[in-house]
Amino acid sequence: MDTKIESGAAAATRYFSEKRVPIAEALRSLPSRESGGLSLVPGGGTESLERIAEFCLRGKMIRGCLVFLGAEAADADGDTGLIDCAVAMELFQAGLLAHDDIMDRDETRRGAPTIHARYAVEAEARYAAEALAREEGVASHNPADSLHIGEALGICLGDLCYFEGFASLSRAIVGKPRGPEILGLCSSVLAEVAVAQMSDVRWGGSHAEVREEEILAMYRCKTARYSFSLPLAVGAFAVSGDLAEALMGLGDDLGILFQIRDDELGLYGSAGATGKGVGSDLREGKKTLLRARLLAAAPEGERDLLTRAFSAGERGEGELEADIAYIRRLADELGVARSIDEMKARAEDRARAIIRDLPLPRTETREVFEGLVEWVTRREK
Amino acid sequence: MDTKIESGAAAATRYFSEKRVPIAEALRSLPSRESGGLSLVPGGGTESLERIAEFCLRGKMIRGCLVFLGAEAADADGDTGLIDCAVAMELFQAGLLAHDDIMDRDETRRGAPTIHARYAVEAEARYAAEALAREEGVASHNPADSLHIGEALGICLGDLCYFEGFASLSRAIVGKPRGPEILGLCSSVLAEVAVAQMSDVRWGGSHAEVREEEILAMYRCKTARYSFSLPLAVGAFAVSGDLAEALMGLGDDLGILFQIRDDELGLYGSAGATGKGVGSDLREGKKTLLRARLLAAAPEGERDLLTRAFSAGERGEGELEADIAYIRRLADELGVARSIDEMKARAEDRARAIIRDLPLPRTETREVFEGLVEWVTRREK
Numbered sequence: 001m002d003t004k005i006e007s008g009a010a011a012a013t014r015y016f017s018e019k020r021v022p023i024a025e026a027l028r029s030l031p032s033r034e035s036g037g038l039s040l041v042p043g044g045g046t047e048s049l050e051r052i053a054e055f056c057l058r059g060k061m062i063r064g065c066l067v068f069l070g071a072e073a074a075d076a077d078g079d080t081g082l083i084d085c086a087v088a089m090e091l092f093q094a095g096l097l098a099h100d101d102i103m104d105r106d107e108t109r110r111g112a113p114t115i116h117a118r119y120a121v122e123a124e125a126r127y128a129a130e131a132l133a134r135e136e137g138v139a140s141h142n143p144a145d146s147l148h149i150g151e152a153l154g155i156c157l158g159d160l161c162y163f164e165g166f167a168s169l170s171r172a173i174v175g176k177p178r179g180p181e182i183l184g185l186c187s188s189v190l191a192e193v194a195v196a197q198m199s200d201v202r203w204g205g206s207h208a209e210v211r212e213e214e215i216l217a218m219y220r221c222k223t224a225r226y227s228f229s230l231p232l233a234v235g236a237f238a239v240s241g242d243l244a245e246a247l248m249g250l251g252d253d254l255g256i257l258f259q260i261r262d263d264e265l266g267l268y269g270s271a272g273a274t275g276k277g278v279g280s281d282l283r284e285g286k287k288t289l290l291r292a293r294l295l296a297a298a299p300e301g302e303r304d305l306l307t308r309a310f311s312a313g314e315r316g317e318g319e320l321e322a323d324i325a326y327i328r329r330l331a332d333e334l335g336v337a338r339s340i341d342e343m344k345a346r347a348e349d350r351a352r353a354i355i356r357d358l359p360l361p362r363t364e365t366r367e368v369f370e371g372l373v374e375w376v377t378r379r380e381k
Numbered sequence: 382m383d384t385k386i387e388s389g390a391a392a393a394t395r396y397f398s399e400k401r402v403p404i405a406e407a408l409r410s411l412p413s414r415e416s417g418g419l420s421l422v423p424g425g426g427t428e429s430l431e432r433i434a435e436f437c438l439r440g441k442m443i444r445g446c447l448v449f450l451g452a453e454a455a456d457a458d459g460d461t462g463l464i465d466c467a468v469a470m471e472l473f474q475a476g477l478l479a480h481d482d483i484m485d486r487d488e489t490r491r492g493a494p495t496i497h498a499r500y501a502v503e504a505e506a507r508y509a510a511e512a513l514a515r516e517e518g519v520a521s522h523n524p525a526d527s528l529h530i531g532e533a534l535g536i537c538l539g540d541l542c543y544f545e546g547f548a549s550l551s552r553a554i555v556g557k558p559r560g561p562e563i564l565g566l567c568s569s570v571l572a573e574v575a576v577a578q579m580s581d582v583r584w585g586g587s588h589a590e591v592r593e594e595e596i597l598a599m600y601r602c603k604t605a606r607y608s609f610s611l612p613l614a615v616g617a618f619a620v621s622g623d624l625a626e627a628l629m630g631l632g633d634d635l636g637i638l639f640q641i642r643d644d645e646l647g648l649y650g651s652a653g654a655t656g657k658g659v660g661s662d663l664r665e666g667k668k669t670l671l672r673a674r675l676l677a678a679a680p681e682g683e684r685d686l687l688t689r690a691f692s693a694g695e696r697g698e699g700e701l702e703a704d705i706a707y708i709r710r711l712a713d714e715l716g717v718a719r720s721i722d723e724m725k726a727r728a729e730d731r732a733r734a735i736i737r738d739l740p741l742p743r744t745e746t747r748e749v750f751e752g753l754v755e756w757v758t759r760r761e762k
């Protein structure tokens with residue numbers, strides 16, 4: 001995936017590259033497969049499904065790949081509906097992102113316009129064309145209306161992603177004794193994500209600082225359980241379910257490691273590699289672990305400067321760089337950088353211990369799990 | 382439900398009153414039942430689930446009741462997870478309405494503030510309280526931000542409704558051979574609704590008129606298949622599934638009848654009974670069958686007046702009454718009212734024929750189905 005990646009992660013990144021292929025293929029065929037019922041709907045569903053597939057294909061598809069890994073851990077043998085489970089994970093993620101981007105007012109994602117931003121531009125063009133056809137001025141409508149239509153269509157497309165995701169799950173669980181558990185786990189973890197997202201929205205709209213425990217709980221729900229524990233456990237359940245609990249626990253640690261790395265990339269990361277701009281978390285006023293620990297540790301005299309450096313909003317490139325350098329210096333001086341590194345080390349140790357104890361049927365599977373720990377901890381994008 | 386209801390519908394309205402009781406009870410217990418996983422999420426999920434339950438309880442719960450009716454048609458015997466299916470139907474509906482109200486910018490629903498409108502008011506109050514605490518002026522923020530936060534939380538709550546709905550389904554399908562079919566039917570019909578809703582949004586944002594076929598396809602997806610066919614078939618599948626196809630067909634006709642009656646109430650209906658204002662569909666510029674037929678049938682000279690009467694937007698009470706009277710007069714003069722009545726009569730005949738052929742195990746069940754035809758056709762609210 002990335003030439004700069006630590007060689008220890010190679011087994012995982014190779015695995016992802018390999019498993020992405022059938023997932024991508026299944027996503028690409030989504031529009032044609034679904035043309036049955038949806039084609040009767042006014043407007044048809046094909047165009048929407050193409051948009052969804054395209055959006056999914058631009059992602060890393062880690063969640064889909066982890067379904068396969070969870071199944072291999074449980075000794076998958078032959079076709080067990082894994083591809084439909086993997087596609088479901090990617091569709092759920094697409095739906096959540098489509099909605100998140102509306103809430104965060106983000107206009108780019110994965111190096112392209114967000115779902116609602118693209119709809120808004122299209123609505124604007126349609127208004128203009130209609131106005132021309134009526135020989136009125138192009139300015140005969142309120143541009144806020146185009147944005148609202150873009151957001152409305154983005155809400156619908158996100159909903160469609162969820163429903164197509166559950167439709168994919170329904171195909172996956174045919175003949176599976178643990179089918180209801182797969183459905184139950186997916187829906188309850190997604191419910192946790194929805195509630196966690198509400199806290200995120202409230203935090204964004206408030207001047208109050210958020211405590212470390214709340215931030216860690218957020219990391220656990222929105223990243224660990226949802227992005228790691230869930231797909232690994234779904235893969236395991238698709239086979240037998242015996243390993244599901246151990247994999248849920250492993251996902252917790254992998255997720256925390258992934259999220260802390262995400263925060264590092266969101267603050268210091270390069271725009272080219274991540275698709276986000278440097279300091280994007282800063283501009284969005286994201287409540288991160290680093291921020292909570294720094295604000296708790298900072299002496300009275302630094303508190304105001306720090307709050308200002310962390311405050312949401314656009315700023316010039318020079319100012320942004322200065323804010324980031326200031327945060328980095330303070331994190332070193334106050335020992336916050338070290339304390340987070342120590343937390344990472346503990347999570348990494350726990351993850352490695354769980355993997356050591358997993359009764360894995362194949363050495364290669366163990367190498368992929370070990371590479372995964374390396375990747376979530378040290379990835380460059 | 383309503384003293385003015387035609388006596389023929391009595392068996393159906395009695396049935397609804399009876400079945401609402403256990404559904405309402407299950408919805409009321411939702412917040413406490415779910416406190417396991419969601420209580421770990423930052424912010425907790427209990428408050429959100431209480432909001433959802435309260436919102437559901439203000440509805441008619443027709444979809445939930447129809448699950449029981451579908452199961453009775455298929456000769457349900459004992460506990461077959463029906464209540465969890467019924468709760469799922471109500472939660473799906475709540476999620477769709479929460480999202481629809483954001484798209485339509487509606488501020489009241491079921492006689493109370495809509496989900497996002499209530500969140501927006503709460504966000505506004507929180508901003509004001511925080512500004513007071515910081516001893517700043519109350520006007521230190523942009524009110525549009527409160528609306529945006531309200532909409533963002535409304536999107537999340539809608540998502541939570543869907544996920545809780547699927548969680549409820551997962552409980553319902555334990556040990557059911559046709560469980561995957563239930564899940565597949567729910568998700569594919571919901572996908573149709575999402576796509577249909579996108580057309581609805583596009584129609585609202587366009588000056589172009591919509592053809593009758595498109596409007597009827599919309600009625601079929603958003604009302605017939607989703608609100609009638611789906612819950613009836615889910616109930617049947619929960620028992621055996623043999624009747625599911627016939628009930629899907631019956632749902633089609635019931636839905637068309639319901640939607641045409643809904644249009645009549647949305648144009649001429651009284652505010653007290655329906656919870657919507659008179660002419661609410663007019664103010665929203667809703668693309669109805671009546672509108673499409675009138676615009677197609679109107680002579681050149683009336684076309685402009687008619688388009689203006691149907692154009693979206695607020696207007697004075699007197700003007701609204703005049704517009705409605707004009708539409709009613711033209712619908713009579715052009716024979717459009719009669720043509721729609723004939724369409725209703727045909728759908729009613731088809732529905733009664735399907736019911737006659739259903740191999741129903743009990744006479745009382747047949748009476749409820751017959752009452753249902755009466756109710757969808759002539760209900761007063």
